[in-house]
Every structure is written in C-alpha cells, then in structure tokens.
Amino acid sequence: MAATLGLVASIALLLAGASALRYGGRLQETCEGHAGGVTSGWLCGERNTYKDTIFASFRGVPYAKPPLGELRFKELQPAEKWDGFLDATVEGPICPQYTIVLNPLMDPRGMDEDCITANVHIPLAHRSGRIYGKMPIVVVVHGGVFGIGSGDPDILGPEYFMTRSVIVITFNYRLGALGFLSLNSTSVPGNAGLRDVLTLLEWVQDNGEYFGGDTRDVTILGHSSGGSIAHLLALSPLTQDKGLFNKIVMMSSVGVRGFFNYNPEYAATAAQAFLTTMGINATDPEQIHQELITAPISQYIEASRVLQDQNILPTFYPVIESVHEGVKRVIDMDPERQIEIGRGEKIPMLIGFAEYEFSILKPRLEELNITATLTAMPSVVVPPLLAFSPRVSEIIPIMQNRYFAENGTADEFARLLSEVNIVYPSIYVARRRAALGGAESFLYQFAYRGEHRVLDAITRVNETAHFEDLTYLFKQNSAAAVPEDQLDGSQDRVIQNWMLDLFTNYITKSSSEKDEPASHDLLHCKGLIASHPIEAKCENQLATTDRCGALLSQCLDNGYLWDKGHGVTPYVLDSDSM
Numbered sequence: 001m002a003a004t005l006g007l008v009a010s011i012a013l014l015l016a017g018a019s020a021l022r023y024g025g026r027l028q029e030t031c032e033g034h035a036g037g038v039t040s041g042w043l044c045g046e047r048n049t050y051k052d053t054i055f056a057s058f059r060g061v062p063y064a065k066p067p068l069g070e071l072r073f074k075e076l077q078p079a080e081k082w083d084g085f086l087d088a089t090v091e092g093p094i095c096p097q098y099t100i101v102l103n104p105l106m107d108p109r110g111m112d113e114d115c116i117t118a119n120v121h122i123p124l125a126h127r128s129g130r131i132y133g134k135m136p137i138v139v140v141v142h143g144g145v146f147g148i149g150s151g152d153p154d155i156l157g158p159e160y161f162m163t164r165s166v167i168v169i170t171f172n173y174r175l176g177a178l179g180f181l182s183l184n185s186t187s188v189p190g191n192a193g194l195r196d197v198l199t200l201l202e203w204v205q206d207n208g209e210y211f212g213g214d215t216r217d218v219t220i221l222g223h224s225s226g227g228s229i230a231h232l233l234a235l236s237p238l239t240q241d242k243g244l245f246n247k248i249v250m251m252s253s254v255g256v257r258g259f260f261n262y263n264p265e266y267a268a269t270a271a272q273a274f275l276t277t278m279g280i281n282a283t284d285p286e287q288i289h290q291e292l293i294t295a296p297i298s299q300y301i302e303a304s305r306v307l308q309d310q311n312i313l314p315t316f317y318p319v320i321e322s323v324h325e326g327v328k329r330v331i332d333m334d335p336e337r338q339i340e341i342g343r344g345e346k347i348p349m350l351i352g353f354a355e356y357e358f359s360i361l362k363p364r365l366e367e368l369n370i371t372a373t374l375t376a377m378p379s380v381v382v383p384p385l386l387a388f389s390p391r392v393s394e395i396i397p398i399m400q401n402r403y404f405a406e407n408g409t410a411d412e413f414a415r416l417l418s419e420v421n422i423v424y425p426s427i428y429v430a431r432r433r434a435a436l437g438g439a440e441s442f443l444y445q446f447a448y449r450g451e452h453r454v455l456d457a458i459t460r461v462n463e464t465a466h467f468e469d470l471t472y473l474f475k476q477n478s479a480a481a482v483p484e485d486q487l488d489g490s491q492d493r494v495i496q497n498w499m500l501d502l503f504t505n506y507i508t509k510s511s512s513e514k515d516e517p518a519s520h521d522l523l524h525c526k527g528l529i530a531s532h533p534i535e536a537k538c539e540n541q542l543a544t545t546d547r548c549g550a551l552l553s554q555c556l557d558n559g560y561l562w563d564k565g566h567g568v569t570p571y572v573l574d575s576d577s578m
Contacts, residue, residue, distance in 0.1 A: 026060075026087040033089060034058075038207045040078075044085040047124070050159040050475075057158070058120045058211075060092035063171065063203040064196070066114040072178065072293045073188045076116060076199040092117035094150040095172045095179075096297045098304040113178070113297060118171040118200060119151055121158035122211050136217040136508050137167045137208050139245070140474075141197060143224025143253070146260070147176045147304070147315040157475030160496065164504040167213045171200050176304055177274055180316035182267040187289040190267060190319040191330045194236075197229055198330070201244040219507045221249040223470050231255030231429070232318055234344035236330050241346075247507065249350045250426070252357060252466055255335045257384035258425035260317040262331065267319040274316075277303040339429070345438030350506050351426050355447040356463035358417035362410045363459050370408035374400065383420040414463075422466075442506065450492040452482040472499040 031044035034056040045058035064076035071077065093112035123135065140156055142149040151170030158168040173179060173196035182190025201218070208215040222230035227250035233239055234248050235255060253259065275281075278299060280291045308315075321329040338344070374380065381399040382392055403416040426443070433441040446469035454476045455461075455468055472495055476482065487493045 023062075023082055023086060027082055027084045028087060029084050031085040035085065036088075037210055040080065041082040042085045043088040045088045045120075050162055053162045054124045055158070055162040056122045056124055058088040058122075059090055060117045061086070061088055061120060062092075062116060063118045064116045064199050066116050067174065067178075067192075068113055070293060072113070073181070073192050073289075075192075075195050091119060091150075091152050092172070094152065095175050096301055097144075097148045097175050098301050098308060111297070111301075115150075115172045116174075116196065117151075118169055118203070119153070119158075120211055121162060121168045121170075122213075123162045123165050123167070133212075134209075134214045135165050135167050135212060136219065137169060137204060137211075137213040137215070138219050138221050138507060139201065139204060140168060140170045141173075141220060141222035141226035141229050142170065143222070143226040144175065145315045146180050146193065146225045146317055149175070149226075153475075154478040155470070155474065155476060157477045159475040160473060160500055161504070164500055166504060166507060167208075167211060169200075169204060173197055173200070177300055177316055180318060181271060181274060181292075182264070182316075182319045182321075183271055183285060183288065184264065184268065184322055185285045185289070186324040186327055187285065188292070189321050189324050189327045189329075191321060194229060194232060194318055194330045197233060198236075198238060198244070201233075205244060216243070216246065217508075218245040219247040219249060220245050221251070221503075221507075222253075223251040224253050224466070225260070227251050227253040228255050228258075228260065228318070231344075231349075232331060232335060234347050234349070235335055235338040237332055237343070238328055238330055240343060245347070247348045247350070249503065249506070250352070250429075251469060252353050252422055254351065254425050254429045256339070256425050256429060257336070259384075259421040261384075262318050262320055262335070264320055264322070266317070270316055273307060274303060277306050339432050339436070342436070342438070345433070345436065348439040348441070348506075349429070349433065350442045350444070350503070351430050352444040352446060352469065353418075353422050353426050354464045354466055354468055355445060356415060356418055356461075357422045357466040358414045359411075359461045359463040360455070360459060360465040360467065361417070362414050362461055365410040365413050368410075368413075370404075370410070370413050374404070374408060381416060381420070383424045444502075448495050450495065451490060452486050452492050454478075454480055454482055469499070472496045473503060 028044060031042070034045045034047050036043045036045060036056070036058055038061065040062065043058045043061060045056050047054060047056055049055075062079040064079050065071070067074060067076060093110045093115045095115040096111045096113060138161065140151065142151055142156060151172050153170070156170045158170070161168045174193045179193030179196070180190065181188060181192075184190070201220075204213075204218060205215050208218070220230040220233070222228070230248045231250050232255040234245075239245075275288065278292075278295065280288060280295075282288050282291060318331060320331050320333060321327070323329070378396050378400075379392065381403065382395055386392070386395060399416070403412050430441045430443045433439075447464050448468075449462070449464050450468070450472075453468065454471050455465060459465075472492075487496070
C-alpha cells in the first residue's frame with residue numbers, strides 16, 4: 001500500500017514538474033484573486049471595475065497546445081493539463097508578426113509561437129448588488145490583414161461590453177506565414193489560422209459554462225480580416241449544423257472576394273516568394289516542410305519584412321484547399337458558391353462598414369502617381385467580384401469616369417478602394433442572403449466622425465475611416481487612447497452607448513426572433529438598418545436628424561456602376577459574370 005502511494009506521489013510530482021516547465025512559472029498553489037476553472041485546470045484571475053460594473057478577467061489562458069516544432073502548421077492539439085492555479089492575470093505573448101512595431105495603437109509585447117491563448121472577461125455584478133445570470137458569449141476575432149494583431153486589450157478592451165451583461169472572449173491565432181502559408185500539401189495545406197479559430201470555438205463550447213456563459217448563444221464578432229474569418233467559418237463545411245456559434249458580426253470585411261485573394265494560384269505565388277526569401281531552395285515537399293519547421297521565428301519575421309518592404313508580397317491569405325489525405329478542408333470551394341448552395345443560411349448576420357474605409361490610407365496614396373498607376377494597372381478599378389466578367393473592358397472606363405473626375409486624387413482613389421474592396425462585397429453578401437432567404441441579415445454603415453478619435457494617432461483624415469466603429473464598442477487602452485474623462489459628457493459617449501445598444505440587442509436576441517436589431521432611438525431608423533436590405537426604403541428625413549444621422553449615414557448610394565443598367569450587378573451575378 002505504501003509502495004503504491006509512493007508511486008502515485010512520484011507520478012504526481014513528475015506531472016507537476018512537467019506542467020510547471022510547460023507553463024513557465026505561472027503555477028501557484030493558492031489563488032488570492034478571482035478563482036475559476038477550465039477543463040485543463042484551475043485559473044487565478046482578477047476582479048476589475050468599470051463604471052458600475054464589477055467583472056472578472058482571466059488572461060493568457062491556453063486554449064490549445066502551442067504549435068511548436070513538428071506541430072508548426074498542424075491543427076492544434078488539446079491544451080496540456082496543469083496542477084494548482086495558473087496565473088491568469090496577464091496576457092500571454094502575441095503571435096509572431098512583423099508590422100506590430102509600426103502600429104501605435106497596439107502596445108508592443110513579447111512575441112512567441114507559444115501564443116495560443118484566450119482572454120475571458122465576465123460581468124459579475126452591478127454595484128447595486130444585482131447578480132448576472134447565464135450570459136451570451138461574444139468571441140472577438142481581431143483584424144490585421146491576416147498578418148498582425150492580437151486579442152490584447154490595447155484595442156479590444158472589454159470594459160464597454162461588461163456594462164451590458166455579455167461575456168467577451170478575445171484570443172490570439174497564428175498569423176502571416178505561420179497561419180496562412182499554403183504549400184498545397186498534407187504537411188502545409190493552408191488556413192492554419194482558420195483552424196485555430198475553430199479550435200477556440202470548440203474550446204468555448206467545452207468551457208463556456210464554467211464562466212457563466214450560455215454556450216447555445218455564441219456570437220462571433222470579427223473586424224476587418226477578422227470579419228472575413230467569421231464569414232468564412234460560417235460558410236465552412238466544418239461548421240454546418242455543429243452549433244459552434246449562433247450569430248456573426250462582420251465589420252469592415254466579409255468572406256467573398258474583396259481586399260484579399262483566396263485563389264490557389266495566388267497562394268502558390270505567395271509561397272514561392274516566401275520560400276525564396278527564406279533561402280529554401282528544395283523542391284521535395286517533405287524537405288521543404290522540414291526546413292520550415294526547423295527555421296527560427298526570427299527568420300520568418302525577417303522574410304516578412306523583406307517581402308512587405310519591397311511590396312513583393314503584402315501578406316498571406318486564406319485559400320481554397322485541395323483534397324489531402326487526413327486533412328479536413330476549412331474552405332473547399334469559392335465562398336460565393338457556398339452562399340448560393342445555402343451554407344451559412346441559418347446564421348443571422350450583422351454586416352457593416354465605415355463610410356470611407358480606405359481614407360485611412362490617404363497619406364500613403366498621396367505619395368503615389370495615381371494617374372500613372374491607373375495607366376499601368378487599369379484593372380485596379382474593377383471590383384474583385386467582377387474581375388472575371390467578360391465585360392471588364394466596358395467596366396474600366398465607366399469606373400474611371402465615376403471615380404476619377406479630378407484626374408486621380410488621393411481622395412478619389414481612397415473612395416474607389418473603399419467601395420470595391422469592402423462596401424461592394426458587404427452589400428453583395430447582404431443582398432444575396434436577402435434574395436435567397438434563410439436567417440435575417442442586417443446592414444449598417446457607420447458615418448459618425450467623433451471629436452476624440454484614437455485614429456488620429458495614426459493619420460489625420462477628415463472622413464470616417466476603417467477601424468473607427470470598433471472604437472465605439474471596445475475601450476482603447478493603448479498609449480494613444482483618449483482619456484475616459486474626455487469622453488464623459490461628449491457626443492462621442494452618446495454614440496458609443498447607441499452602438500453598444502445596437503450590437504447588444506443583436507447579440508442577445510434569440511435567433512428565432514424576427515425583429516430588427518433595435519437600439520432605443522435607432523429602432524426608428526428602419527431605412528438605414530434593415531433586415532431585408534434589398535427591400536429597404538430610405539426615409540430621407542431620418543438621415544438629417546441628430547438621432548440617426550449622427551450614427552448612420554444617409555441611405556446607401558444607389559448610383560454605383562452596378563445600378564446603372566450596365567448589365568452587371570453585385571447582387572445577382574449571372575453565369576457570364578461569375
């Protein structure tokens with residue numbers, strides 16, 4: 001008996017030693033903070049207060065085993081278990097990336113492949129003593145052109161949603177080459193970053209109730225490339241009828257052709273450029289794989305720097321996957337085709353964009369000779385969804401006349417890029433869903449230009465640009481953030497509360513409800529937020545009132561090329577234009 005107990009004790013010590021080594025000194029015997037647990041072990045988080053809400057935060061929680069060594073590019077494996085309490089009071093490292101140091105809105109942090117962590121924020125109680133019950137869960141997919149970003153609270157602070165009884169989960173996923181390189185092989189099929197998000201969603205289903213969440217009421221909220229990821233997962237064959245999520249929000253990007261290219265041909269070109277820059281000259285797929293998994297991360301970051309600085313390769317993108325033995329495809333066909341066959345039709349979608357998305361790039365566009373660019377690359381004016389239309393030669397002069405009346409200014413080019421890359425695809429998705437039936441689709445345009453804009457830390461633009469709507473949902477906690485006391489009592493705070501009401505009402509309403517996502521006064525703006533945008537009628541007087549006009553722009557411009565009888569529409573593409 002004593003021998004048996006000794007053996008058990010020895011095994012326990014070995015396991016504890018292994019977990020202590022794996023979790024790098026984050027383990028402790030007791031918790032003096034806010035205790036919680038997941039399937040892998042106990043957590044020690046902390047309590048915070050914002051306004052009149054007390055909330056708990058668990059940061060840097062591993063949701064899978066880190067993809068190190070042979071696991072680089074592979075589907076994530078379950079997180080290792082630990083003994084004692086895991087210190088969950090600080091975020092983990094961000095995933096390796098190059099341009100993070102160039103973004104003043106994101107606080108530079110340590111980078112490491114051991115970055116597969118989540119941050120869980122849970123409203124606990126109101127100061128009045130009211131205790132919150134089981135709550136809906138919002139899973140936030142950060143943006144960053146599939147190459148930068150993190151789930152850290154620098155730009156995704158949970159504080160605002162904590163006042164609305166919603167659990168917020170942010171997280172990291174693999175980026176750049178580590179997340180989206182495709183060699184069209186079993187070893188590196190592509191879309192590793194998308195698989196990470198799927199793993200996180202499965203982790204939420206396994207652990208959400210431990211945090212007081214309702215795992216039957218999960219919303220994915222993605223911004224920019226995060227919006228594309230949310231949409232691609234709603235269309236994926238791996239999520240149909242699985243119950244991993246119930247609603248999605250796509251802000252400033254969707255999953256159809258827009259600012260990114262998911263064709264295998266592009267992925268092959270990107271892979272070759274990357275391998276050449278990495279100095280990998282092998283031709284055998286297995287040899288290439290071995291060199292990739294043994295190369296240091298610093299080499300990946302340097303290769304990304306070279307490719308971006310020389311404008312050889314902006315980034316890696318999700319890709320339509322080929323069939324490989326033992327590999328489940330996340331994307332198996334063109335997303336437009338997936339919409340047409342009914343994938344994702346049961347999932348309600350809230351789709352939105354800022355009024356002038358790409359005005360954020362105007363300072364860079366002003367450095368271009370736009371006239372020369374249009375001469376050298378005339379097809380840049382063609383919406384990607386129409387790039388393969390037989391009428392492209394007719395579209396080019398029409399688009400040039402529409403957008404470049406003043407001979408190619410940065411303002412004109414920014415408006416073009418906004419509409420063809422983000423606005424056009426967003427409206428396309430909303431209209432096709434409305435035409436095909438299924439769950440409700442909601443469409444909004446954010447046109448409020450605030451007085452206290454964190455975006456001014458990046459660039460000075462007069463228009464409502466990319467990223468601005470996100471700042472009214474998530475507290476900005478970077479060095480560039482506007483102090484809270486400057487927001488109190490301002491119109492910006494009013495708009496923030498309206499936005500929170502709008503999104504919270506959408507997030508918390510039952511998927512079976514048919515009401516529009518009302519938001520107090522915004523309930524009356526039916527011409528601007530419509531469950532069936534294709535049938536929406538604009539009440540022009542609403543666009544001039546403080547209530548609606550401050551938040552949402554006038555009705556969407558109906559003067560686009562595709563409404564002018566030129567034989568091409570983004571809403572119902574005929575077979576010749578697909």
